[in-house]
Amino acid sequence: MTDDVIETGEGNAGEAKELDPETAAARADAFGRESRRELDERQERLRTTRRSGGPDLDAETEASEDEDVPDVEPTEPEEEPGPERAA
Amino acid sequence: MPPVTLLKNIALADSDTGGQTSTVGEPSAAVNGDEIFVSGNWYATKSVDGGASWTFVNPYTLLPSPGSDFCCDQSVIYDPGRKLFFWLLQYVQDANGTNVLRVAAKKGGTLADDSWHWWDFSPKETDAAWAAEWFDYPDLELSDNFLYLTTNSFEGEEWRRSVVFRFSLDELASTGELSFRHWSTTENFSLRCVSGAADVMHFASHNSLSQVRLFTWPEGDDEPTFRDVNVSAWSAGTFVARGPDGANWLQRGDPRITGAWVVDGRIGLAWTANRRGSRPYPYVRVVEIADTHVADRDIWSPDYAYAYPAAAPNEQGEVGITLFRGGNAINPEHLVGAWDDATESWQLQLTAGGTNGPVDDKWGDYLACRRAQPDGSSWLATGYTLQGGGTRTDAVPRIVVFRR
Numbered sequence: 086m087t088d089d090v091i092e093t094g095e096g097n098a099g100e101a102k103e104l105d106p107e108t109a110a111a112r113a114d115a116f117g118r119e120s121r122r123e124l125d126e127r128q129e130r131l132r133t134t135r136r137s138g139g140p141d142l143d144a145e146t147e148a149s150e151d152e153d154v155p156d157v158e159p160t161e162p163e164e165e166p167g168p169e170r171a172a
Numbered sequence: 173m174p175p176v177t178l179l180k181n182i183a184l185a186d187s188d189t190g191g192q193t194s195t196v197g198e199p200s201a202a203v204n205g206d207e208i209f210v211s212g213n214w215y216a217t218k219s220v221d222g223g224a225s226w227t228f229v230n231p232y233t234l235l236p237s238p239g240s241d242f243c244c245d246q247s248v249i250y251d252p253g254r255k256l257f258f259w260l261l262q263y264v265q266d267a268n269g270t271n272v273l274r275v276a277a278k279k280g281g282t283l284a285d286d287s288w289h290w291w292d293f294s295p296k297e298t299d300a301a302w303a304a305e306w307f308d309y310p311d312l313e314l315s316d317n318f319l320y321l322t323t324n325s326f327e328g329e330e331w332r333r334s335v336v337f338r339f340s341l342d343e344l345a346s347t348g349e350l351s352f353r354h355w356s357t358t359e360n361f362s363l364r365c366v367s368g369a370a371d372v373m374h375f376a377s378h379n380s381l382s383q384v385r386l387f388t389w390p391e392g393d394d395e396p397t398f399r400d401v402n403v404s405a406w407s408a409g410t411f412v413a414r415g416p417d418g419a420n421w422l423q424r425g426d427p428r429i430t431g432a433w434v435v436d437g438r439i440g441l442a443w444t445a446n447r448r449g450s451r452p453y454p455y456v457r458v459v460e461i462a463d464t465h466v467a468d469r470d471i472w473s474p475d476y477a478y479a480y481p482a483a484a485p486n487e488q489g490e491v492g493i494t495l496f497r498g499g500n501a502i503n504p505e506h507l508v509g510a511w512d513d514a515t516e517s518w519q520l521q522l523t524a525g526g527t528n529g530p531v532d533d534k535w536g537d538y539l540a541c542r543r544a545q546p547d548g549s550s551w552l553a554t555g556y557t558l559q560g561g562g563t564r565t566d567a568v569p570r571i572v573v574f575r576r
Contacts, residue, residue: 091357092333093395096298098350101277101289104235109286112234118190119232121565124214128564131196131534135424136308138324138331139361140380142408142427152449155404155468160478162497162507162520167178167572 175519176492176510179550180223180573183524186565188226189215193567195530196424199554200540201571202250202257204280209257210554211246212569216259220284223571229286231261238274238292240266245537249312251319252545254345255280258319259288260312270295271306273323277344289347293337295325298354305332309537313365315373317341317391322363322375325356334363336375336396338389355395360385362428366439367484367543374434376441378427381406386439386461403459403466406445411454413477413499419529419562421496421504422454422479430538431458431481435489438462440469442481442493453477453499458518469511471495471518476502482539487548490576493518494541494553503529506555508541510576523572526557550575 104112186193192215202209206222216229232242245262259276276290295302302325310323321337335356343350357363360377373389375396382405389396411422422444431442438460445457455472456479471478476499483493491511498504502525509520544550555570 090359091355092299093353093355094299095351095353098291098293098297098352100349101291101347102236103289103347104287106285106287109234109288113230113286118228118230119192119214121191124192124194124564127214128194128196128532128534131194131424131532133424133533135426135537136324136326136329136331137361137426137428138326139334139359140378142378142381152407153405154449154451155470157468157470157472158517159473160471160518160520161473162509162522163175164522166525167181167521167523169181169183 176508176521176574176576178521178523178572178574180571181523182223182571184210184217184226184569184571188217188228189569190228190230191565193569194564195532195534195558195567196536197556197567197569198245198536198538199556199569200247201542201552201554202248203542203552204250204252204255204257204545207280207283208552208571209248209259209283210569210571211248211259213244213246216246218283234286235261235274235276235288235290238263238272240264240271243271245308245310247310247312247540249314249542250280250545251314251341253316254341256341256345257283258312260310260321262307262310265306269304269306269328273307273310273321275321275339277347291350298335309362311364313367313369313373315369315391316371318373319344320365320373322365324362331361333358334360334377336363353394363387364429364432366432366434368434374439376429376432376439378429381408384441401461401466404468406457407448409446411444411446413453415498415503415529416501417503417529417562419531420533421498421529421535422477423533424536425454425479431483431493433483433485433491435485435491440483440491442483444479444481454479456481456495469518473497476500480536480539482541484541484543484551486543486551492541492551492553492574494539494555494572496555498526498529503527504535504557506557506570508551508553508572508574521574523555524557524570527560528558528562528566530558531562544573
C-alpha cells in the first residue's frame, strides 16, 4: 500500500458560527419556500446513475441462474400495512 | 401477532415538508423524546410533540449561505450523551468546482427554536491538495465520544477518495474551537460507519464482489486499522425491478453499503445486490461478521426486489431495519422490521403501500434507522412512498417508531 492510498491529518474548523434565535426566527419568516419550478428542474437534473468509484464491481457481473447464493429462505413480510398512527 | 409493533406510523404532509419532496427522498431522522427532527433531500421539518404536528424548516434559507446555495443530501442524528442534535447539509459546487459540508448543532430540548451553531468543511481546508474536489454523499454516525462524518470526494465526475472526519462531542457541545482528525482512502469507495458503536468505531466498504474491507478506529487511536473479510459472492451491475406501471424504481440503485451496525463486537453490513442465481430480483445482501465467522442474513423475494436498507441496534442488541420493496406487481413500498434470533430470520412489517412508481425511474438514495431516545428499546425509522402519482410532489415521507 503506497502512501497516497491512505492519508491522515488533523484540522481546525475554528469557532462555531451561531444563528441567534431572533435572527433565526426572522430568517424563517422572511424567506418562502423554494419555487415548484426550481425544484422540478432540480428533480430533472438528478442523475439517472449515481456517481461511483473504487473497485470496478460492475466488471465482474454477468448474472447467471447457475450462480450460487447463500442458502437463505425468502423473506415474507406482514402484508397488511401498519396502521397510520401519529402520537 | 405482528412481527413488530408500530408505535407511530406518521405520513408527512406537504405543509410539513414545504412541498420540497423528491422521488430521491433520502429521509433521515433524529429523536429526543417528543422532539423529532427530520430531513429529506431538499427539506427539513421538526416536531416537538412526538410527531402530532410538524413545522417546516427550509434548508435553503434558514442558515446563511457559506458562499454557495444549499444542495441536498442531508442527514440528522441525536447524541443522547451530550444531548445534541446534529444536522448535516451539503452545498452546491462553486465556480471552482468545490463545495462545503456544514455540520450544525443544537441542544436537545431547544428544537422549538431555530437557533443553530455550525461549522463548515471544504476539501481545500481539509487538505490543500484536495482544492479542486467536492464532497458528496455525506453521512453521520456516533460513538461514545465522537461524531463521525463520512463522505465521498470527487473532482468533476471522477471519484478521488473517501473521507472520514472525527469530531469530539465535547468540543461540539462547547461550540468553541473545533479540532478534528480526518482519514481518507483512494482505494475504497463510500465508507459506511456502524450504528451502535461505543468506544470503537467500525466502518466498511467493498473490495470486490466477494470481499469487504472492515476498518476499526478505537476512540483512543489517531487512525484506523483494517482487515479484509471474504463474504459469499454477490452481483452488481444495472438493477431492474419494474413495477406494475413500468417504472424501474431501482435504475439509479447501486451496491454501496447503506446499513451498518455493531452488537457485542459483531459487525452487520447491508447493501442492495443485483439479481443472481435463483434470486430473480435485486435484494438486500446482509452479512454479520464475528471474528472469522460470516453469517448470511439476506432479505429477498422471488416476486419483487428489496433495496436501500438502513439498520441500527436497540439497547438490547436487537437489530431493527428499514427498507423498500417493489417491482413486478408491487409499486415501491416501505417496510420496517427486526432480526429474530429464535427463527433466524428478518420479521418485516409493511408500513405503507405505494400507488405508483417514479415516472423518471429515480429513487433512493438512503433511509435512516435510529435507536429511539429515551426509549432505547424501540427504533425510529424513515421511509417514503408515492401516493396518487409518480412525480416528486407525490412523494409522502414517513416516520415510523417501532419495537419488537
